[in-house]
Amino acid sequence: MFRTLKDLFRSFVNKVAESIKYKQLSEDVLNKVLDEFMLKLIEADVAYDVAEALCTKIKDVLTNAKIPRGCDEKEYILNEIKKTLREILERGKSDIDLIALARERRPFKIVFMGVNGVGKTTTIAKIAYLLKKHGLRPVIVAADTFRAAAQEQLKKHSENLRVPFIGGKYGSDPAAVAFDGVVYATKRGLDVVLIDTAGRMHIDVDLMNELRKIVRVVKPDLKLLVVDALTGNDAIEQVKRFHEAVGVDAVILTKVDADAKGGAALSVIMGIERPILFLGTGQRYEDLVPYDPDTILNLLLR
Ligand SMILES: Nc1nc2c(ncn2[C@@H]2O[C@H](COP(=O)(O)OP(=O)(O)O)[C@@H](O)[C@H]2O)c(=O)[nH]1
Ligand SMILES: [Mg+2]
Missing domain, CATH: 3.40.50.300 (P-loop containing nucleotide triphosphate hydrolases)
Structure with missing residues (x-):
């Protein structure tokens, strides 16, 4: 389940991580990678609104991100995206046992x-x-x-x-x-x-x-x-x-x-x-x- 999406997220994280220079992520580069990511999500049947909302959230989180010293870039990006996704997914959680x-x-x-x-x-x-x-x-x-x-x-x-x-x-x-x-x-x-x-x-x-x-x-x-x-x-x-x-x-x-x-x-x-x-x-x-x-x-x- 979700294998296509998993590949998309992995490649997105890699691309963002690669584009980091001196622990800084440029907004131009991020926008480009995000645009491409959004199209890929839509191709994988993610609804337009959902893809757009997700990319906007990721953009907010990553724009002008300053990766702390000693922190692995990829690990950092991955964690930020994880946090963003978790927040969205938590909303669907029920407290019904x-x-x-x-x-x-x-x-x-x-x-x-x-x-x-x-x-x-x-x-x-x-x-x-x-x-x-x-x-x-x-x-x-x-x-x-x-x-x-x-x-x-x-x-x-x-x-x-x-x-x-x-x-x-x-x-x-x-x-x-x-x-x-x-x-x-x-x-x-x-x-x-x-x-x-x-x-x-x-x-x-x-x-x-x-x-x-x-x-x-x-x-x-x-x-x-x-x-x-x-x-x-x-x-x-x-x-x-x-x-x-x-x-x-x-x-x-x-x-x-x-x-x-x-x-x-x-x-x-x-x-x-x-x-x-x-x-x-x-x-x-x-x-x-x-x-x-x-x-x-x-x-x-x-
Ligand atoms: N692959 C898959 N098929 C399911 C699942 N749940 C139901 N189905 C199939 O969907 C079809 C319709 O299911 P049914 O229970 O008769 O639907 P109902 O008309 O809503 O009662 C059946 O062929 C089920 O086997 C599921 O979680 N996965
Ligand atoms: Mg029935």
Whole structure:
């Protein structure tokens, strides 16, 4: 992941370090190297705004930098860029500890939202797997009653994972199905209710209203929005719309592994205005990692 970006950052640091004369970095040279770097970022699918903002920040930090005596130039530049990137990446950090929360309240109710195809159902299966690994007992609820296939897909996961499944008849009220799931968990003393909802366009008013109803009825402890890293700016837009309509506590960013150049994923991470809880990094149940700025930093910079 992020290999193209890592190469870009490495070559940028080298170029800046090479252009340092007598521990001083000239502004002209820096501008030239930065312009080139910005174009390369855009070629690697980093959104224009994000690339520009990043380069402006780096420029502020490096302009007229005076490298302390005895300090290695490259090391110095690398550290400054690391600090700048960390600051941006920290903004996406969430203070939600899913496992701790799930142990505190029973049943802990999570509603998953998101546009079709982003990886919502797969992510729910991954979360169920994670919870089980921590000794917690989830139930999976398919409150997507529009697509029979959606019910089937989730049921299959629940069988693989040996997790109870609550579904609903085709066309039945999704809020009622979600509520059934909560009742089931309460009766059996299960720890977590994972509620899948119908994939919806963020501009679809009826479906947004349906989502509001589910939220009203279930009173979830957590509303998670799943977005697809490959969709770049559109993912950022989805976060805004869903947050306005129903509120988004945190985001799960899927398919980070599938972003060949890494720029789209990085743009979403940097441009998103809600905390990021997990990254989806593959199609297996284990392919879900907590969002951690340091992990991303280590992937981007040595
Ligand atoms: N490479 C990769 N594929 C994923 C990831 N998450 C989901 N997918 C795939 O994306 C496709 C759509 O996933 P699905 O869960 O059905 O999306 P939904 O419509 O939002 O429920 C499936 O082929 C998944 O295997 C991920 O993190 N990485
Ligand atoms: Mg689905």
